[in-house]
Amino acid sequence: xxxxxxxxIALRALAANKARSLLTMLGVIIGVAAVILLVGIGTGVxxxxxxxxxxxxxxxxxxxxGQFEGGMGGSGGPPGRRFTLDDAETIARRVEGAxxxxxxxxxxxxxxxxxxxxxxxxxxxxxxxxxxxxxDLAAGRHYRRGEVQxxxxxxxxxxxxxxELFPNQDPLGKQVTLxxxxxxxxxxxxxxxxxxxxxxxxxxxxxxTTAQRLFNVNHINTIxxxxxxxxxxxxxxxxxxxxxxxxxxxxxxxxSQEQTLGILSDLLGTLTYMLAGIAGISLLVGxxxxxxxxxVSVSERTRxxxxxKAVGARTYDILSQFVIEAVALxxxxxxxxxxxGWGGAEAIASFTPVxxxxxxxxxATAFFFAFGVGVFFGVYPAWKASxxxxxxxxxxx
Amino acid sequence: MGQASSDARVVLETRSVTKRYExxxxxxxxxxxxxxxxxxxxxxxxxxGPSGSGKSTLxxxxxxxxxxxxxxxxxxxxxxxxxxxxxxxxxRNRHIGFVFQAFNLLSRTSxxxxxxxxxxxxxxxxxxxxxxxxxxxERVGLGNRTGHLPSQLSGGQQQRVAIARALVNDPSxxxxxEPTGNLDSRSxxxxxxxxxxxxxxxxxxxxxxxxxxxxxxxxxxxxxxxGRIREDAxxxxxxxxxxxxxxxxxxxxxx
Numbered sequence: 001x002x003x004x005x006x007x008x009i010a011l012r013a014l015a016a017n018k019a020r021s022l023l024t025m026l027g028v029i030i031g032v033a034a035v036i037l038l039v040g041i042g043t044g045v046x047x048x049x050x051x052x053x054x055x056x057x058x059x060x061x062x063x064x065x066g067q068f069e070g071g072m073g074g075s076g077g078p079p080g081r082r083f084t085l086d087d088a089e090t091i092a093r094r095v096e097g098a099x100x101x102x103x104x105x106x107x108x109x110x111x112x113x114x115x116x117x118x119x120x121x122x123x124x125x126x127x128x129x130x131x132x133x134x135x136d137l138a139a140g141r142h143y144r145r146g147e148v149q150x151x152x153x154x155x156x157x158x159x160x161x162x163x164e165l166f167p168n169q170d171p172l173g174k175q176v177t178l179x180x181x182x183x184x185x186x187x188x189x190x191x192x193x194x195x196x197x198x199x200x201x202x203x204x205x206x207x208x209t210t211a212q213r214l215f216n217v218n219h220i221n222t223i224x225x226x227x228x229x230x231x232x233x234x235x236x237x238x239x240x241x242x243x244x245x246x247x248x249x250x251x252x253x254x255x256s257q258e259q260t261l262g263i264l265s266d267l268l269g270t271l272t273y274m275l276a277g278i279a280g281i282s283l284l285v286g287x288x289x290x291x292x293x294x295x296v297s298v299s300e301r302t303r304x305x306x307x308x309k310a311v312g313a314r315t316y317d318i319l320s321q322f323v324i325e326a327v328a329l330x331x332x333x334x335x336x337x338x339x340x341g342w343g344g345a346e347a348i349a350s351f352t353p354v355x356x357x358x359x360x361x362x363x364a365t366a367f368f369f370a371f372g373v374g375v376f377f378g379v380y381p382a383w384k385a386s387x388x389x390x391x392x393x394x395x396x397x
Numbered sequence: 398m399g400q401a402s403s404d405a406r407v408v409l410e411t412r413s414v415t416k417r418y419e420x421x422x423x424x425x426x427x428x429x430x431x432x433x434x435x436x437x438x439x440x441x442x443x444x445x446g447p448s449g450s451g452k453s454t455l456x457x458x459x460x461x462x463x464x465x466x467x468x469x470x471x472x473x474x475x476x477x478x479x480x481x482x483x484x485x486x487x488x489r490n491r492h493i494g495f496v497f498q499a500f501n502l503l504s505r506t507s508x509x510x511x512x513x514x515x516x517x518x519x520x521x522x523x524x525x526x527x528x529x530x531x532x533x534x535e536r537v538g539l540g541n542r543t544g545h546l547p548s549q550l551s552g553g554q555q556q557r558v559a560i561a562r563a564l565v566n567d568p569s570x571x572x573x574x575e576p577t578g579n580l581d582s583r584s585x586x587x588x589x590x591x592x593x594x595x596x597x598x599x600x601x602x603x604x605x606x607x608x609x610x611x612x613x614x615x616x617x618x619x620x621x622x623x624g625r626i627r628e629d630a631x632x633x634x635x636x637x638x639x640x641x642x643x644x645x646x647x648x649x650x651x652x
Contacts (some may be wrong), residue, residue: 005517016505068471307501311562312490312518314483329403391462 003320010325013297024293025333027286028373032337032366033344039362040345042272044355049268050261059230060132061237062255063091063223063244081251082219085208087244088126091223095239097232100128103220105211111204112177113165120161121203122178124211125224132224138162140172140187143207151209155183159191160201178204179214219242280369286333287373291359294326294381305385306393319386326378327371334370338363405437407471408569409459410600414468414478415624416454428454429465430624436570436603440552441596442614443604444558447619453574455621459494460572461485473569490518494563496592498575500555503548508534508558509543515566533561537591553584560591571595583607583645589614590638616639647648 019264065082088103095101105124110117125133127145137202143154155176169186183206191201227236237254244252255263298305303307305318342363345356416429428451436442436459444459446452457463458470461477465483470478477488494515495501502511512530516522521529534543537557547555556576563571573592577585593614596602602616612618613636620628 001519002522006521010508121506304503307503308514308518309486310460310489310495310501311515312486312566314486314518316483317518391457394497 001209003324006317007322008322009321010328013301013325014328017297018193020293021329023382024289025329025336027289028333028370029284029286029337029340031279031283031286032334032370033341034282034357035366035369036341036362037344037348037356038275038279039272039366040333040341040356040358041348041354042268042275043359043362044345044349044357046265046268046272047357048355050265054328057060059227059233060257061225061227061233061240062257062260063225063240063252064221064255065248067251067253070328077236081248083221083223083252084219085212088220088223090243090247091240092227094243095225095236097228098225099228100131100224100226102126102128102132102224102226103208104129104222104224105215105217106212107215107222109179109204109214111161111165113171113174114263116165118161118202120158122206122211122214123203124206124208125306126208128226132226136190137187138190139170140185142187143205148207148209151207151213153181153183153210154186154206156189156205157185158188158201158203158205159189161204162188176204178206181214187242213262283366283369283373287330290326290329290374291377291381293329294322294378295384297325298322298381298385301385302388302393302396305388306396309388309390310394315386318388319382322382322385323375323378326382327374330370330374331367334367338366338372341366356371385387401586405439407435408438408473410435410469410471411455411458412471413471414453414455414458414465414470416451416458416463416641417466419449425479427624429458431468432621432624432626434459434619434626434629435589436601438569438594438601439599440617441593441602441604443615443618444621445606445609445612445618447607451624452605452607452621456572456574456603460495461604463596473613486518490515491566492569494560494566494568496556496559496563496571496573496576498578500547500552500559500579502562504547506546507543508539508545508547508550509559511547511558512562512565514562519566520569530561530565533565534558536564536595537561542625551582551584553587556580556584556588557591560588560595564595570601570603572603572605575608575611576604577608577611578606585611586638586641586645589636590642610636 039126063083085103088101091098092101102125107122109120109122111120126148127143130142138159140156142156143152145178147154157165157171165171165176166174171188174185176183176185206214208220225236225240227233233256237256240254308318342358345358348354351355402416411432411434414429414432415427418426418428422425432451432455444455453489454463458465461470461472462485464480465478468478469476472488472492477485480488503514509527512533513526516526516529531540531543534540537560539554539557539561542550542554547558550558560571571592576588576592580588589611592602592604602615604611606612613632613634615632616635617629617631619626
């Protein structure tokens with residue numbers, strides 16, 4: 001008996017019990033759809049985060065307080081000392097290859113205009129910020145050097161902030177209130193798109209000096225340094241370390257953009273695998289459903305197996321018939337699950353800010369995993385069927 | 398043995414066949430204690446005996462569904478008593494056609510597809526398979542019922558589909574186990590008529606029954622009792638089913 005024949009027999013048997021076949025498949029459908037969907041979201045988030053980091057510009061070094069060993073985590077404990085604007089100036093003065101040095105401070109606040117208000121992230125830097133952060137002005141301008149030095153109360157709004165506070169109006173020149181202080185809007189940005197929680201669009205940008213007064217602090221979070229060109233990155237890194245060592249010892253870390261990307265990507269990759277693992281468990285449960293129903297099917301069809309054996313079916317014929325039946329269930333479930341998961345991922349990507357990216361790799365993995373589940377959970381019931389004694393099987397009521 | 402046609406070739410022979418079952422608790426049951434039978438080409442033989450006589454065990458061994466504990470089973474001159482289950486399956490496929498009391502057709506499967514089943518395992522496919530199955534159904538008078546499901550056929554018709562399935566692979570022997578056991582008398586007579594007709598065309602038929610009337614449709618009766626062959630004699634007053642049919646009152650059409 002050839003494989004085509006086995007397929008025909010298996011499909012006929014599945015068609016004879018449509019409701020049962022569908023319900024059995026449902027386990028695999030849900031499992032595979034979950035794998036596709038969750039891995040899609042994981043991959044989408046990963047792409048988005050690394051993409052937006054890449055969008056920061058190139059040849060960047062990030063200087064943060066505290067010691068971080070290699071990958072994730074770090075040696076633990078809060079940093080002993082934070083950076084101040086003086087440290088940024090030290091770098092600017094002493095590191096020759098640096099084309100821009102931006103002290104960065106971030107904090108949460110509420111912005112108000114008239115009776116409208118929204119929570120925002122205040123991102124503060126200096127006039128060189130435009131050199132290290134990708135940004136496209138929709139209208140107006142960035143704050144200037146003079147405004148940084150004078151700690152002027154000027155603000156540039158992210159796209160979403162501008163639209164929420166000033167619907168159908170031009171925000172330029174308008175006043176907004178940030179933590180009780182009045183600011184003048186000097187510019188606003190084009191949308192940078194999605195983003196997790198759309199963060200860049202929900203930020204407001206003010207001079208770092210103004211921010212320190214506003215929040216009554218004298219530290220900054222990070223110093224971002226741009227090397228004049230790619231070949232100089234390592235030199236610049238060494239110079240930064242040399243410049244800060246007298247006052248900080250080794251209590252600070254310089255990350256290159258690549259390292260940061262690598263760390264984030266590792267972290268998000270791990271998260272994606274975890275999601276895949278959780279979804280994989282549901283696929284496994286679907287497989288157990290297949291095994292269960294195949295065992296029921298074998299015992300129900302004992303007499304059929306007896307008849308087939310009496311007229312000449314060999315062990316292999318019965319084994320392959322039932323394995324193919326199980327695999328057909330899991331593969332059809334897999335294909336439907338892929339369709340469902342893919343559709344769900346597309347829907348999520350287009351109707352919510354959560355990004356989702358279904359890769360061919362994920363589809364292929366899910367498909368072959370479903371196939372494997374069918375084989376794995378189908379073999380035992382099929383083997384049981386193939387070992388039936390034809391005399392006993394024919395006598396079975 | 399073999400009085401009626403002693404010159405014909407022996408198709409299947411058992412030599413000192415025994416079968417012992419080991420039950421739980423170490424109890425042994427000797428179902429066969431040394432059975433010698435020979436089936437010649439073109440014969441119609443009944444194996445007869447009450448339940449517990451070893452009749453069924455002998456039938457399973459003759460039908461190559463089971464292997465004897467000792468002794469030889471010779472099919473076309475070859476001892477097949479020690480073959481593996483898969484080899485026996487292949488031999489059954491080529492040499493034995495089964496007709497069961499309970500018909501044993503696959504449900505939700507057309508008459509034609511049921512008859513094709515042995516050909517599927519013989520590796521015959523496509524148009525050739527359909528042609529042979531159709532011609533087997535025509536031989537049992539069901540050429541116009543090929544697409545019917547078993548549930549759409551009367552008992553007699555279902556049994557005739559089973560006979561067509563037994564014939565389709567041109568077997569050496571058609572083995573019919575209580576073929577009329579589940580049928581009303583009229584359908585039973587019809588089925589016996591089909592079997593006798595096939596036998597007259599040269600097909601070897603073995604009937605297995607406990608019913609004396611059914612047994613006398615054959616030309617020879619082998620009586621089994623207590624695991625041994627008690628008698629092996631030709632039938633003096635053979636019943637011809639075709640005559641019985643003619644004697645039946647004309648009735649509303651049945652299958």
